Amino acid sequence: MANPATALSMIPMTRTFPSLLAALGAFLPAALFAAAPTYTTGDLFMGFRATEQPGDTSVLLVNIGSAAAFRDATSPITLTAIGDIGEDLKALYGANWRSRTDLQWGVAGTPSNNADVNGDTVPTLYASRQQTAPGVPGTGWQVSGSSTRLTVATTMTNLQDGFKTYSATTANSTKAIIQGTTDGASWRQFMAPDGSGTYTTGGKDFGAFANIEGSSAVVGSEGLANVTLSLFRVTGSAAGSFEGTFSIDAAGTVTFTPPAAAGTTYATWAATNAGGQAHNLDFDNDGVDNGIEFFMGQNGSTFTANPPMIGGSVTWPRASDRTVSSFGVEVSTDLVSWGPATPANVVITPTSVTYTPPTGQARHFLRLRVTP
Numbered sequence: 001m002a003n004p005a006t007a008l009s010m011i012p013m014t015r016t017f018p019s020l021l022a023a024l025g026a027f028l029p030a031a032l033f034a035a036a037p038t039y040t041t042g043d044l045f046m047g048f049r050a051t052e053q054p055g056d057t058s059v060l061l062v063n064i065g066s067a068a069a070f071r072d073a074t075s076p077i078t079l080t081a082i083g084d085i086g087e088d089l090k091a092l093y094g095a096n097w098r099s100r101t102d103l104q105w106g107v108a109g110t111p112s113n114n115a116d117v118n119g120d121t122v123p124t125l126y127a128s129r130q131q132t133a134p135g136v137p138g139t140g141w142q143v144s145g146s147s148t149r150l151t152v153a154t155t156m157t158n159l160q161d162g163f164k165t166y167s168a169t170t171a172n173s174t175k176a177i178i179q180g181t182t183d184g185a186s187w188r189q190f191m192a193p194d195g196s197g198t199y200t201t202g203g204k205d206f207g208a209f210a211n212i213e214g215s216s217a218v219v220g221s222e223g224l225a226n227v228t229l230s231l232f233r234v235t236g237s238a239a240g241s242f243e244g245t246f247s248i249d250a251a252g253t254v255t256f257t258p259p260a261a262a263g264t265t266y267a268t269w270a271a272t273n274a275g276g277q278a279h280n281l282d283f284d285n286d287g288v289d290n291g292i293e294f295f296m297g298q299n300g301s302t303f304t305a306n307p308p309m310i311g312g313s314v315t316w317p318r319a320s321d322r323t324v325s326s327f328g329v330e331v332s333t334d335l336v337s338w339g340p341a342t343p344a345n346v347v348i349t350p351t352s353v354t355y356t357p358p359t360g361q362a363r364h365f366l367r368l369r370v371t372p
């Protein structure tokens with residue numbers, strides 16, 4: 001027979017615990033479960049917004065940490081400290097967030113508008129710009145005149161101050177908050193067009209940049225999958241310096257890749273490997289132009305094969321340290337007239353370029369074009 005004392009002591013436990021927890025939950029403010037966001041002078045922001053439903057009234061604003069860490073990076077940084085923003089993006093913009101063509105992302109911030117911070121003098125500005133191809137920097141932002149730069153720095157400080165007023169970070173990140181697009185100093189207010197007239201000028205984000213955000217508008221219809229951002233640092237009247245590339249994968253993991261320490265130019269490569277010939281010639285007569293061999297990381301005068309079709313796709317290897325002004329996959333039906341491949345059929349990574357023809361596509365020809 002069971003010990004009555006034991007049986008009696010167990011019954012109240014099972015009944016009391018859930019009700020006690022429920023009572024505690026009723027009295028604890030939500031802020032105890034999600035702490036207020038923190039901002040340290042010198043931090044930069046990454047903002048996400050959509051222009052269509054769902055999520056078009058919300059901004060995900062993430063404190064991605066010290067600008068100096070990106071400025072001084074010598075190897076890729078995986079932004080693990082920002083938590084699982086992929087889950088936040090999913091919750092706000094849907095499971096298909098990365099393929100949405102209306103989703104935009106950008107990075108901006110100023111170390112300080114009134115004191116030098118971590119070697120960045122007043123007024124140093126950081127702002128992103130969409131890349132036309134991953135890893136290709138593009139043209140640095142230019143903000144002429146120190147008074148204009150100071151105005152932008154003050155505007156960016158308003159974004160920082162606005163961030164500090166929120167009371168809770170998101171469910172999946174201690175660095176991110178969700179803002180309403182109409183909140184007074186939300187990320188959206190700094191983005192033109194239709195941002196706040198106090199913070200934008202004409203069509204310019206933060207009053208100075210033609211468009212710091214990336215979306216499918218430049219690279220095609222595949223959503224954020226291939227949308228990478230250059231980070232530029234503006235310290236004077238000259239064009240800003242390229243600090244590196246932001247990319248985001250399907251899980252929402254953000255990576256920052258600094259420029260290769262010593263990117264090899266075509267001229268340097270050709271002097272050693274192709275007798276100094278132009279990029280559109282074929283020094284070793286193997287059917288692959290010098291410029292393509294340079295891009296693929298081939299050296300010397302050994303035979304180079306054009307990549308074959310494997311599993312319905314063609315993949316060109318891409319060397320990691322090549323300085324090029326542009327590259328892309330082109331298609332033709334007659335080998336005479338060539339045009340860019342549909343972006344949705346091309347996947348570009350730091351180490352490869354892959355083309356997958358659409359199903360049902362008529363016979364066509366394919367080439368990689370590289371402009372050193």
Ligand SMILES: [Ca+2]
Pocket residue numbers: 282283284285286287288289290293304
């Ligand atoms: Ca060749």
Ligand SMILES: [Ca+2]
Pocket residue numbers: 284286288293298300301302303304
């Ligand atoms: Ca070769």
